[in-house]
Amino acid sequence: MINIEALQSTFRGRLIQPDNYDYDEVRQVWNGYIDKHPALIAQCSGTADVIDAVKFARKNDIEVSVRGGGHNVAGSALCDDGMVIDLSQMRGIHVDPSQKLARVQGGATWGDLDRETQIFGLAAPGGVVFTTGVAGLTLGGGLGWLRKKHGLSCDNLHSIEMVTADGKLLTASQTENQDLFWALRGGGGNFGIVTSFVFHLHNVGPTVMMCAIMYPIEIAENVLSTWRDFMISSPDEISSQALFWAVPDIDAFPEEARGKHVIVISAMYAGDPDEGEKAFQELREIDTPVLDLSGKIPYTTANSMFDPFFPKHERYYYFKSQDLASLNKETRSALIEGAKNRPVPSMLLAIWHYGREMNRIASKDTAFGSRDTTFLLSVDSIWDDPADSEKVISWSRAFLDKMKRFSRDGMYVNFSGFGEEGDDLVQKAYGDNYNRLAKIKGKYDPDNFFHLNQNIKPLSSLLK
Structure with missing residues (x-):
């Protein structure tokens, strides 16, 4: 137990320890796979609480993790035996x-x-x-x-x-x-x-046009190649990803579609919904779909349409990604083969199309390291039975290893698995920006106090 008396005298939020009645509930994060037991959760009510918590942890040499929305897949918002500085009540x-x-x-x-x-x-x-x-x-x-x-x-x-x-x-x-x-x-x-x-x-909004169409996985080659060509020439208003998935066996979907393995094209038109409806027609007419849920919907509905499949602490998650060098026929064949051999049907293979405004910004202008990427592969491993954990995670890593010959060094740091590759992962993710980041880390956090993350080592420690 951490002696919280000194912190408690000024702290306005809650200080939650393992003997609190709701400790097990509060320590949960979105990923049900994560099961960590911090010694103290400092639920901050405002910035002054955050400052007091940081100073208290420094003075008492306590390891710290930081929780905002608590949604990160890797689970680094929690730590065992240390202190969680928790901002989840600061939502103004x-x-x-x-x-x-x-x-x-x-x-x-x-x-x-x-x-x-x-x-x-x-x-x-x-x-x-x-x-x-x-x-x-x-x-x-x-x-x-x-x-x-x-x-x-x-x-x-x-x-x-x-x-x-x-x-x-x-x-x-x-x-x-x-x-x-x-x-x-x-x-x-x-x-x-x-x-x-x-x-x-x-x-933006209040109404947007969404494309949400599912085709049989048997015609995935045609769908994926058509989608690739469409997206490369598409206007700024269209952002999209292609997903390999299996339709869940739930009431939200027609009975005849449930359980079918599909390739899904999901996209939003960030402009006039009528124009979006016309723009998506080509994607909706590639072949006969299993299901077409496209339509004009509120922007808030569009941004929450995936929520039922990603509930907090009810499912297990392992998301890992890498930038693709291209989406040529050989790459598509490897993706389709992998999609047909997923160990559990709830897993997603997602291909995100980048481009336009996010690529117009130069790589050196922000720390984000994949400005010249066109397609990102994300293995979104989702499962419900804890007995499947080792099988699913091992398959995900092995599949990404197979895809390396079609890939570049970059990836999306928010989809980094559990960061198991350590320094190598982070350096590849940031590429030419890494050394500049390490210098800035050395200026603002020379002791690497904030290290439970996709950690950039401060330059001062790299030189030792």
Whole structure:
């Protein structure tokens, strides 16, 4: 047990230890595979609590992890025997529609943010699942439905407030602490605890056109090649991914479709819904679909349509990714073969199309390391039986190893498995930006106090 008396005298939030009645509930994160037992969970009520928690941990030499929305697949928001600095109660949002800006606290989710911004017909580019935390997604880059039109989440940051490893509160922007602002746009949680973000907003919604069509896996080659060609020449308004999946046996789907292995084309048109309906016609007429759920829906519904398949702490998750060199016939054949041999049908193989606005920004302009990528492969391993854990994770790693000959060094740090490759993974993810990140880490966190993440070693320690 950690002696919390000194912290308790000023801390306004809750300090939760293993003997608290709700400890087991509070220590849960989104991934049911993660089962860690921190000695203390400091549920912060505001920035002052975050500062006090950091200083307390430093003074008492306590290992620290940081939880925002608690959605990260790797489970690094928790630690065994240490202290979780928990921002999950800090979810306040203020929207300034005249300036098209939103200030968002570090524990908010994208569902929280979309709900507030859509009152004004505005949106910040976010993720594709409502329960995803704003902080984790943004600091790792932020792939979502608006990426081709408006870029990544991190590309839309106006400023950030962050508590450093020595307990100081800094603002980072294009005019203040510019080096830190550069690093936080894709560099992950390496540099401190972000207590609030200010995002640029865009006119989106309230209705958007979604393409959500499922074709039999037997015609995947034709579907995938058609989708590739369509996306490469598609306008900025269309962001899309192709998914290999099996239709779940649940009431939400027609009985005749359940259990069928399919290739899904999901896409959003970030513009006039009528124009989007016309634009998606080609994708909806490739062949006879198993199911076509395309249509005009509220933007908030589009951003939450995957939520039922990714419930908190009910399923097991292992997401890992790598940039593809191309999506040529040989690559497509390898993907289709893998998709047909997934060990459990609930697993997804996802191919994300990058491009347009997120590629117009130069690689050196933010820490995000894959600006010149066109396609990302993500193995989204999802399973329900703990007895399948070893089988599923082993298959996922082996499949990605097979795909390396079709891949580049880069990947998406938010989909990094459990970061089991250590330094090698992080250096490949950031490529030419890694050394600059290490220098900035050395300036703001020279002792690597914040190390339970996709860790960038401070340059000061690399030189030892």
